[in-house]
Amino acid sequence: DAGITQSPRHKVTETGTPVTLRCHQTENHRYMYWYRQDPGHGLRLIHYSYGVKDTDKGEVSDGYSVSRSKTEDFLLTLESATSSQTSVYFCAISTEGEGEAFFGQGTRLTVV
Amino acid sequence: LAKTTQPISMDSYEGQEVNITCSHNNIATNDYITWYQQFPSQGPRFIIQGYKTKVTNEVASLFIPADRKSSTLSLPRVSLSDTAVYYCLLISSGSARQLTFGSGTQLTVLP
Numbered sequence: 001d002a003g004i005t006q007s008p009r010h011k012v013t014e015t016g017t018p019v020t021l022r023c024h025q026t027e028n029h030r031y032m033y034w035y036r037q038d039p040g041h042g043l044r045l046i047h048y049s050y051g052v053k054d055t056d057k058g059e060v061s062d063g064y065s066v067s068r069s070k071t072e073d074f075l076l077t078l079e080s081a082t083s084s085q086t087s088v089y090f091c092a093i094s095t096e097g098e099g100e101a102f103f104g105q106g107t108r109l110t111v112v
Numbered sequence: 113l114a115k116t117t118q119p120i121s122m123d124s125y126e127g128q129e130v131n132i133t134c135s136h137n138n139i140a141t142n143d144y145i146t147w148y149q150q151f152p153s154q155g156p157r158f159i160i161q162g163y164k165t166k167v168t169n170e171v172a173s174l175f176i177p178a179d180r181k182s183s184t185l186s187l188p189r190v191s192l193s194d195t196a197v198y199y200c201l202l203i204s205s206g207s208a209r210q211l212t213f214g215s216g217t218q219l220t221v222l223p
Contacts, residue, residue: 033211042199043156043213050209058210090155092211094203100146101203101211103155 003027006091006104013111019078021107023091025071032074033092033101034058034066036085043090049074081111116200121218130187132217134200137181143202145176145183150197150216160185161203187219195221 003026013019023032031050035043035058045058047066055066063085065077078085088108094101117135124130136145144163148156160167162174162183173186187194197216203209 031209035213042197042215045210045212048210056210059212088153092155094211100158100161101148101156103157106153106155 004091004093004102004104006089006107008107009105010108011110013081013109015082015111016080019081019109019111021076021089021091021109023074023076023093023104025074025093027093027095027102028071029093029095029102030071031094031101032068033094034064034074034076035090035092036060036087037090037106038087046076046089078109081109083111085109086111115212116202116214118198118200118214118217120215121220123220123222124190125222126191127189130190130194130219130221132185132187132198132200132219133182134185135182136200136202139180139202140204142205144205145174145180146201146203147172147174147185148199148201148213150199156199156213159198190219190221192221192223195219 005024007022033048034046037043044060046064049055049068067075088106090106091104092101146161147159150156160172160174167174175184199213199216
């Protein structure tokens with residue numbers, strides 16, 4: 001799948017602990033995105049990046065931070081996980097221009 | 113951000129043509145209309161993209177009227193495996209762009 005890998009694929013963590021999800025691409029695409037998807041809902045954008053060290057907030061950014069220190073990696077951090085952050089998280093990448101986006105396989109995060 | 117509106121759900125039967133319409137009244141000049149398909153437990157998958165008129169690929173066709181305020185995804189002769197959620201998005205060719213998904217349309221293909 002378009003050279004995009006999410007890790008871990010599954011994680012169970014306790015409330016209050018920090019969690020970092022990793023998105024790695026081998027396509028050298030400029031844009032990277034983090035989404036969450038909850039049962040019966042569409043994808044909601046958390047944060048996105050338009051270049052190394054260039055990031056911006058999406059519609060549900062509270063409680064999340066991101067970092068992009070190199071083109072291929074986009075990290076999503078939950079500083080202090082809460083049960084409301086139990087969700088499936090998807091990373092996506094896209095190119096310049098009108099390019100299509102490619103999605104990772106998702107990370108299922110459970111906060112207990 | 114320009115928003116999109118789609119029907120929440122649609123049912124069809126195998127072998128029929130399915131048309132899903134998306135409204136985007138505030139589309140910007142540099143927005144491209146893009147459709148994605150999502151199966152349960154998978155990330156969305158790109159289907160088709162267009163700017164104006166009609167675009168066709170091996171999977172679907174996309175019809176865009178001259179005013180670009182709506183678009184219609186056409187799936188010919190659907191099968192059970194086409195049961196999925198379909199999302200319409202506007203992707204800007206500008207430099208700092210979000211990809212915002214709406215609620216999507218749940219298409220259920222019946223035997």
